[in-house]
Amino acid sequence: MRRTLSSIIAGALIASSLALAATPATAATGRLVSATALHTYATRADVDAALTADQFDPGTDRYGVRTYRLIYRTTDATGRPTTASGLVALPINNRKTLRTVSFGHGTSIYKLDAPSTSDDVFLIGPALTFASAGFAAVAPDYLGLGVGPGPHPWMDVPSETTASLDLLRAARVFAAQQGRQLDREVYASGFSQGASAALGLARALQSGADPWFRAAAVAPISGAYDFRTAEIPALFTPEVHPLLASAYTTYLLAAFDRLHDIYPDPADVFAPPYVNLPALFDGTHPGQEIIPALPPTIDDLLTPAGKALLLHPTGRFAAALAEVDSVCTDWTPRIPVRLYYSPGDEEAVNANTAHCHATLGAPTVNVGVNTTYNGFIHEGSEVLSLPRVTRWFTDLNR
CATH class of the missing domain: 1.10.260.160 (434 Repressor (Amino-terminal Domain))
Incomplete structure (x- = not known):
């Protein structure tokens, strides 16, 4: 059942787990604490079935996918050591080196409505889509969501950035345990709240926040940037x-x-x-x-x-x-940027995208309107944007 704010309102209005080897927990940010296997979509057809059941376009699918919950060390919004969780999805193929997509999810108000703790395709569909297209996909739950402690500091871009970056670091360790390597190039995307998180992560990577990972491109969807x-x-x-x-x-x-x-x-x-x-x-x-x-x-x-x-x-x-607004005002991207949106968005109003377009100079992509997804244009914009973002990242990756 979909758990976003608008989906709950719409409703009001009308796996087996396998513990994997883990590194010892320390205060070091990005240190992998534990990994748990969640689901195996053994074939492309299995991924297709999961996505189409929730109106997602399976047109970019190529491989089966395995998903995992990682718990890792990071810092909270005041800089103190804590833990967070996130979803990692890996394609079932023979490639040893994988480029990575980090996807930030939209607003959740309940802790378990997060990518690594929910079976809601609206939350896990982006990771499945990117992984089935051949990327390693990472989807942070953010602080305080999933199995992370404490309340969630909503729209706190600095902690969204550190949670996203530290999940990348933990995912790199986890991938190595699976005999695979994450390439340096990171493609960032995200929806709604996650659009700001994606821009924050891309900004940090471009500035050299990590010695290994670097920003390749960023494609935020329907964000509240202003x-x-x-x-x-x-x-x-x-x-x-x-x-x-x-x-x-x-x-x-x-x-x-x-x-x-x-x-x-x-x-x-x-x-x-x-x-x-x-x-x-x-x-x-x-x-x-x-x-x-x-x-x-x-x-x-x-x-x-x-x-x-x-x-x-x-x-x-x-x-x-x-x-919050600095994600579109205080940096000059040296990477490709596209801003995806649907006209008439009744949550993240279109003036946000117009503002980010004006300040970053990034092109906008009008994906049209899907009001059949829960009755809200905003949520429909994720469904419409996701295959376009996946194809764009794939083309950039050739």
């Missing part, structure tokens, strides 16, 4: 689905206050009876529990001070939003 002047103002308009506006606003304020202390008390920004709503966004409550607790509109959710905080951020909140 929170300050595009996404947040749109939350107060009909452009964003009203219940989703309430959900994303609560998640944003709860996560940023947890990390950056942006308001003295929830009662200052959340109107009664929603003062305790942020407590539900700690990763332990499934969406089916959260959605009924949401107000129907953002105006019902916030006090006047809460609305002012969002529309006119200052201090720590403004600095944190600037960090």
